[in-house]
Amino acid sequence: MEHIFFPPLSRIAVCGGTHGNEMSGVYLVREWQKQKVDESGALSITTVLSNPPAVNVCRRYTQTDLNRCFTNALLSSPITDTTPYEMRRAQELNAQLGPKGSEKAMDLLIDIHNTTANMGLCLIFYSSDLMMLHIYKYIQSKMPSVPVRAIIMDIPLSEAFSLESVGKHGFAIEVGPQPNGVLRADIFNLVKKSLDLAFEWIQEFNSGCTFKAGEVEAFTFVKSVDYPRDPATGEITAAIHPQLQDADFKLLRRGDPIFLSFSGETVKYDGEDNYPYFVNECAYYESKTAFKLAEKTTMTFPSISVKN
């Protein structure tokens, strides 16, 4: 692969509270705003509390999920009296940190999330962003004591619906397990460390370092699996099986138990070997997802360096 040059990164946005009950980002942004953190070396840092009304009531959202509002189509739909709060807010954030796809957008947008699933530290970003593979590899190499994984979304940016797609480069930091409404020090410390490492990488990049070509393992979404439900009422009739609970990213094979019904029956997995993740994520009961399945792939990336 041919060497790629990227312009320097100088304007970084750090967002928290995109989901108002995911506390690491809420407290990190609040703390940085209190300490008036607006730079790191030569980098300019903008901190944003994405969904203040949701943060105030410690709920994921007030009317609709903010982190599904950033497709190009939704960002350009007209606002009316009945437009949900989060859709308006998405357009405000796009004006402040974007506009998505334009020259004025933040060089890098980092959005902090938590999950109730046992996913460790995950960086979520888009397949089109080759620079992100370097940042991921760097963070992973400097945090050997925790699992650091990449979940790569293979969708065109125009269809990307999450906040981090607003920046020229962007990624979400997803850390778990942490219950909604709870702030765990160990999880907070991981988030802070990964941010510090990202800034470190950026400063090295900006100063002219060449980052060598290489390859890295990453996970890409295959499909979602719903809970077993009562056909008449739609109510859930089983819980995630104890062997699958907390087993995010452990290979799931045909015949492995996935659900234990309330009446004691085991439901077995009947698909291709894949990697489960977002296992028993609280917010996904509503979107009919007991867990997601991913393929593990090897991503190759070219060498990169800055071109001013």
Add this chain to the structure above:
Amino acid sequence: MSSYSNTARVNEARRVAIFGGTHGNEMSGVTLVNLWMKNGIEIQRKGVEVKPFITNPKAVEKCTRYVDTDLNRAFTPENLSAPTGDDLPYEVQRAQEINRMFGPKGSPEAYDVIFDLHNTTSNMGCTLILESSKDYFNLQMMNYIKKAIAPASCLVLLNEHPLLKYSTSRSVAKHPVGLEVGPQPQGVLRSNIFEAMRVILKHALDFIEMFNEGVEFPPCSVEVFRVSERIDYPRDANGNIIAMVHPNLQDCDWEPLNPGDPMFQMFDGKTIHYQGSGTVYPTFINEAAYYEKQQAFVTTRRETLVASSIRKA
């Protein structure tokens, strides 16, 4: 045999209720009660009526702790005697309704036993909550449950503190029993937590059935953890939290906390140490719902309670 051993005669427990959804996002109780309302065969016992009941249906529907106010703090004498009206907070109306159906609190018509099912984000394991150190029936039941599930553990939390105790939904009954199982995030159903709660209830109902049949339970000692003090997060002048439960204390419910041990970690990494005068046993460490109640954890002291033998009257 000690001089305690005059057998206490206690009335049969003829009417028992199992409450789920007192907090609408604590899923084990919601799920178990809904299951048993559809098919109650598992909770049937000879000689006793066992009624499963969702106490806060609106909160359950929204998967939230409460709608207007915490139902599990709402059973105060003021609330229960307030004139009924639609302008009352939803949970106060519910408390009055529940008091009519399962009480009145303090009267001879009240239900004999109410089990109130809860989950916590704290690493408390299986915990039984006792409201009175003199309730020998409850102490004997808890002793029975602990022995039945051994070697698995089930600890007893006693909240008799004059300032820290609160008016729970189960307090409507003559013998209120809280079941608190964690850790489980709000809104999440974990299979192991669900099954653990189910097993505890099974043993509790077995005890009641045997008691009603005339079995005499000999005197017993029960180790309990008595609530001592509520410890809040360090806060700034505006009331904002400025430190987190320290990683060394996080998940260490029921383990000794000694003076000088790390307790909180500030956002800059600095440690705040426990400054109490002696060893305490913290619990409800980092419970999501207690941030708004100014509680990072509660300290307890270990005590052994003795219950006399009991037999049905």
